[in-house]
Amino acid sequence: MKKIKEPSETKFYPQKQNAFTIVLLGFLILGLLGARVVECDIVYQAINCRKHSAVLTDFGAKGDGVTSNTAAFRNATAQLSKFGSDGGAILIVPPGKWLTGSFNLTSNFTLFLQKGAVILGSQDISEYPLIEPLKSYGRGRDAPGGRYISLVFGTNLTDVVITGENGTIDGQGAFWWDKFRAKELNFTRPYLIEIMYSNQVQISNLTLLNSPSWVVHPVYSSDVIIQGLTIKSPVDSPNTDGIDPDSCTNMKIEDCFIVSGDDCIAVKSGWDEYGITVGMPTKHLIIRRLSCISPDSAVIALGSEMSGGIQDLRAEEITAYNSESGVRIKSAPGRGGYVKDIYMRRMTFITMKYVFWMTGAYGSHPDEGYNPKALPEVKNINFSDIIAENVTMTADLSGIKGDPYTGICVSDAIINLSPNPKKVQWNCTDVSGITSNVGRPPCDLLHDKSIESGCDFPNDVLPIDEVQLQTCKLASQQISH
Ligand SMILES: *[C@@H]1O[C@H](CO)[C@@H](O)[C@H](O)[C@H]1NC(C)=O
Ligand SMILES: *[C@@H]1O[C@H](CO)[C@@H](O)[C@H](O)[C@H]1NC(C)=O
Ligand SMILES: *[C@@H]1O[C@H](CO)[C@@H](O)[C@H](O)[C@H]1NC(C)=O
Ligand SMILES: *[C@@H]1O[C@H](CO)[C@@H](O)[C@H](O)[C@H]1NC(C)=O
Ligand SMILES: *[C@@H]1O[C@H](CO)[C@@H](O)[C@H](O)[C@H]1NC(C)=O
Ligand SMILES: *[C@@H]1O[C@H](CO)[C@@H](O)[C@H](O)[C@H]1NC(C)=O
Ligand SMILES: *[C@@H]1O[C@H](CO)[C@@H](O)[C@H](O)[C@H]1NC(C)=O
Ligand SMILES: *[C@@H]1O[C@H](CO)[C@@H](O)[C@H](O)[C@H]1NC(C)=O
Ligand SMILES: *[C@@H]1O[C@H](CO)[C@@H](O)[C@H](O)[C@H]1NC(C)=O
Ligand SMILES: *[C@@H]1O[C@H](CO)[C@@H](O)[C@H](O)[C@H]1NC(C)=O
Numbered sequence: 001m002k003k004i005k006e007p008s009e010t011k012f013y014p015q016k017q018n019a020f021t022i023v024l025l026g027f028l029i030l031g032l033l034g035a036r037v038v039e040c041d042i043v044y045q046a047i048n049c050r051k052h053s054a055v056l057t058d059f060g061a062k063g064d065g066v067t068s069n070t071a072a073f074r075n076a077t078a079q080l081s082k083f084g085s086d087g088g089a090i091l092i093v094p095p096g097k098w099l100t101g102s103f104n105l106t107s108n109f110t111l112f113l114q115k116g117a118v119i120l121g122s123q124d125i126s127e128y129p130l131i132e133p134l135k136s137y138g139r140g141r142d143a144p145g146g147r148y149i150s151l152v153f154g155t156n157l158t159d160v161v162i163t164g165e166n167g168t169i170d171g172q173g174a175f176w177w178d179k180f181r182a183k184e185l186n187f188t189r190p191y192l193i194e195i196m197y198s199n200q201v202q203i204s205n206l207t208l209l210n211s212p213s214w215v216v217h218p219v220y221s222s223d224v225i226i227q228g229l230t231i232k233s234p235v236d237s238p239n240t241d242g243i244d245p246d247s248c249t250n251m252k253i254e255d256c257f258i259v260s261g262d263d264c265i266a267v268k269s270g271w272d273e274y275g276i277t278v279g280m281p282t283k284h285l286i287i288r289r290l291s292c293i294s295p296d297s298a299v300i301a302l303g304s305e306m307s308g309g310i311q312d313l314r315a316e317e318i319t320a321y322n323s324e325s326g327v328r329i330k331s332a333p334g335r336g337g338y339v340k341d342i343y344m345r346r347m348t349f350i351t352m353k354y355v356f357w358m359t360g361a362y363g364s365h366p367d368e369g370y371n372p373k374a375l376p377e378v379k380n381i382n383f384s385d386i387i388a389e390n391v392t393m394t395a396d397l398s399g400i401k402g403d404p405y406t407g408i409c410v411s412d413a414i415i416n417l418s419p420n421p422k423k424v425q426w427n428c429t430d431v432s433g434i435t436s437n438v439g440r441p442p443c444d445l446l447h448d449k450s451i452e453s454g455c456d457f458p459n460d461v462l463p464i465d466e467v468q469l470q471t472c473k474l475a476s477q478q479i480s481h
Helices: 018-029 070-083 174-181 272-278
Strands: 036-038 042-046 052-055 064-068 089-093 096-100 109-113 117-121 152-155 158-164 167-170 193-196 199-209 216-219 222-232 249-259 265-267 282-293 298-302 310-330 338-359 377-398 405-417 426-429 431-436 470-474 477-479
Touching (some): 042 109, 042 158, 282 298, 298 338
Parallel strands (some): 167 199, 265 298, 282 310
Antiparallel strands (some): 036 477
């Protein structure tokens, strides 16, 4: 083994990491250190920079796509968690194919995937231990009982970042989809990334492929920033929602491109009696500059699990191609909760079955224990500035008998129909509200009011938009032996 360079040269500027150097020396003495190569400067934007750093290979990982690195990832996060109270740590995943089972993130921590780094989800079910169902769902989504832990998992964390130079996390989901379709799974499939009970979360500049089920699932969390994700799953893969903000407050999703077998974004907050009891809404959610392809589902769905409530969603500059519905509200008697103060504007949809689709009869209950008298409150839903091409049906809106969806406003829509459109373009039952400048006559329940300013869109600034990302730098350096 060659001698390593002076510690001062081996350190990432500007970090002081004596404690970590000692850990590294420990590995060296044990002969466990592989090539530790970081060839280029690393510059990235994050909610916080870190004082300590390590490379996955420091923990014996092999990027050959075949060797299991589950122990390396788990050891790395366990070791680096020790720096949580001393400026935090960043774990660099270098170029290579890093096969791994599930591992947990820690607080004051950054997982950084360099360009060319690919984390591959293991296909050994024993590497995804079972965890409890979510309290607000009462059971797993696919099956009653426990659920397989997500590939990248974190709970009860403060300040966690998953980012990189567009590195990839590939869940290799086909293995799970096949088992799910064949009804061979006794528990709910893992998600690609799940962050629970956490605050100050950033997930950015990554490519996320082939999740076993939902791709990014922040739940019971706050101050969540999601930016620059490319998310792709085959359009026929089961339940591969792109991003599911679930009982989260102060969150934004920006500049993402999503191709999904299910909804591109599904906003949620728990399921029937369990969601009502937990009572945690999704609130103050911004979605901007989303591009979506979702042939069998929605660009943005609200629900169907919305029992903790959904309030103050602001979505703008949304582009979709070949999707089933633009905006979809899904609820049912038994859900309780609410969907209110929803604002969406500047949406461009090319090839869309339903531009607007709302249903109050979605069904789908966790068990027989739901209360059919728990009715959702759906109100103040504002849509403006919509251009849609090749549309089959403009609006299919049905609320609940005796519990109408109210305060619906649609303004300034240019809708061009497909060569084979539905005869009825606006079908409204149990809804009320207004339209303004929507082209062909809307339904009677949403009569034309010609409001000059269009439907509302708030112009106050939400706290999540005031979070400034810092520029973090790690100087290039090389240690090899
Ligand atoms: C993501 O990458 C782009 C460049 O590709 C960069 O401008 C942006 O700051 C990065 N964002 C984050 C949050 O890392
Ligand atoms: C990784 O963790 C395992 C079990 O906890 C331990 O036996 C092993 O020595 C650790 N390896 C490294 C490189 O830390
Ligand atoms: C994370 O860092 C903050 C600020 O330095 C500190 O107050 C907190 O205790 C750290 N959290 C953990 C779990 O170490
Ligand atoms: C990850 O966290 C979950 C939930 O707290 C726990 O059950 C599991 O054992 C942890 N996994 C590891 C490898 O520490
Ligand atoms: C995580 O936080 C939740 C909610 O505060 C709490 O109920 C749970 O016990 C915490 N779990 C752990 C492992 O600390
Ligand atoms: C990230 O990688 C994906 C997949 O290769 C690619 O489609 C996307 O354009 C890349 N994003 C950026 C910002 O380079
Ligand atoms: C599900 O349970 C059945 C019956 O106990 C068992 O035969 C099967 O192997 C289990 N499937 C998985 C994927 O664990
Ligand atoms: C839009 O939303 C606001 C507030 O949520 C609501 O009061 C109103 O009825 C909706 N419609 C219009 C035209 O503003
Ligand atoms: C229009 O939509 C239909 C489905 O309704 C689709 O088959 C066709 O390819 C689309 N046309 C264009 C030009 O995209
Ligand atoms: C309109 O919606 C109602 C309620 O969902 C449904 O019963 C009816 O068949 C629909 N009519 C058309 C023409 O689509």
